[in-house]
Amino acid sequence: MTARVVPVELGERSYSIHIGSGAWRLLEEHLRGRDPAGRVMIVTDERVNSVYGRRIGELGEASKPPAVVAVVPEGEGSKSFAHLEDLCRKMAGAGLDRSSLVVALGGGVVGDLAGLASSLFVRGIRLIQAPTTLLAMVDSSTGGKTGINLPEGKNLVGTFHQPEAVFADTDVLRTLHPRDWYSGMAEVIKIALTLDPELFLYLEEVTDLGPDGDVDIARVVTSACRRKAEIIEADEWESGPRLILNFGHTLAHALEASMSYGEIRHGEAVLLGMKAALALSKRICGLPDDQFDRAVRVLGRIPVPEVKLEEDLLGYMTRDKKRSEGRVQSVLLEAIGRCRIVPLDDPGELVRSLSSFHSEG
Numbered sequence: 001m002t003a004r005v006v007p008v009e010l011g012e013r014s015y016s017i018h019i020g021s022g023a024w025r026l027l028e029e030h031l032r033g034r035d036p037a038g039r040v041m042i043v044t045d046e047r048v049n050s051v052y053g054r055r056i057g058e059l060g061e062a063s064k065p066p067a068v069v070a071v072v073p074e075g076e077g078s079k080s081f082a083h084l085e086d087l088c089r090k091m092a093g094a095g096l097d098r099s100s101l102v103v104a105l106g107g108g109v110v111g112d113l114a115g116l117a118s119s120l121f122v123r124g125i126r127l128i129q130a131p132t133t134l135l136a137m138v139d140s141s142t143g144g145k146t147g148i149n150l151p152e153g154k155n156l157v158g159t160f161h162q163p164e165a166v167f168a169d170t171d172v173l174r175t176l177h178p179r180d181w182y183s184g185m186a187e188v189i190k191i192a193l194t195l196d197p198e199l200f201l202y203l204e205e206v207t208d209l210g211p212d213g214d215v216d217i218a219r220v221v222t223s224a225c226r227r228k229a230e231i232i233e234a235d236e237w238e239s240g241p242r243l244i245l246n247f248g249h250t251l252a253h254a255l256e257a258s259m260s261y262g263e264i265r266h267g268e269a270v271l272l273g274m275k276a277a278l279a280l281s282k283r284i285c286g287l288p289d290d291q292f293d294r295a296v297r298v299l300g301r302i303p304v305p306e307v308k309l310e311e312d313l314l315g316y317m318t319r320d321k322k323r324s325e326g327r328v329q330s331v332l333l334e335a336i337g338r339c340r341i342v343p344l345d346d347p348g349e350l351v352r353s354l355s356s357f358h359s360e361g
Ligand code: GLY
Pocket: 139, 140, 142, 143, 145, 238, 242, 245, 246
């Protein structure tokens, strides 16, 4: 087993991210070694359960008494009040209490939903994140954001609830759907463009960013988690630097909501949002042409389905959580690895930037 450890220093809420092949064995040891006071619940989704059900059973047996397993439907639709209620009721039914622990074992949807339920049930119980998708490994499992969606917008209901540990077993990425792999890779590019020029150079050098390509995935996940940990340490509650992690997200969340969630992967929407933000960065922040071209070239290596830009995108953008004084806060690049947060009087600029991209081909 070759796990790397990235610490997240948050005082009494500090924790470690364990990354690498076989990291679930560390999770198993963690469950075996914990005080058996409260019941453990492992939350997963139907797809992950169909592929890893036996392994999840073994993990559950490691805790005493054995963990209960709650399975939610696959997909963004599970991030709803109905599924939140269902999960909280399962927690009550299984006898969870304040000494209990929830293990969110799945992608971003499971992490966000189980994270939110664990922060609400009996006013908050402990949480472990065991992300099974690349996107969850490099982004959503770290930093404590939890949430569900409303028809009015993505992640509009949620809490901050830090996990006590994260176990990212890169072996499970072998069974990831290629679209989910690329969706996670888009978030990796986001971290590289905004925070890590060295990681960006590495991504440029790799010949194939796909699931069967030559990316050293443990290295990439570790770099992304390290950068994200630094940001969380500087701004846990997203009042400043953490906003940088939303590069490409204002338009992305609007695209996802306008397409009723699910038709487009989160990372695919972020990729389109990043393209639009890059075009604005060139115009507003002086992002040099050569860096713009390099960024677009790397993004162009990630396949994205055709999307129709719906007319209601603007409405979704103006309901974005990251508004301040009525203006949408957009993250733009001055250079690769250097960002600026720019209030946009007219968020339509982002939509027009993306359309112009499409028309330029
Ligand atoms: N996904 C962005 C953040 O954690 O702040």
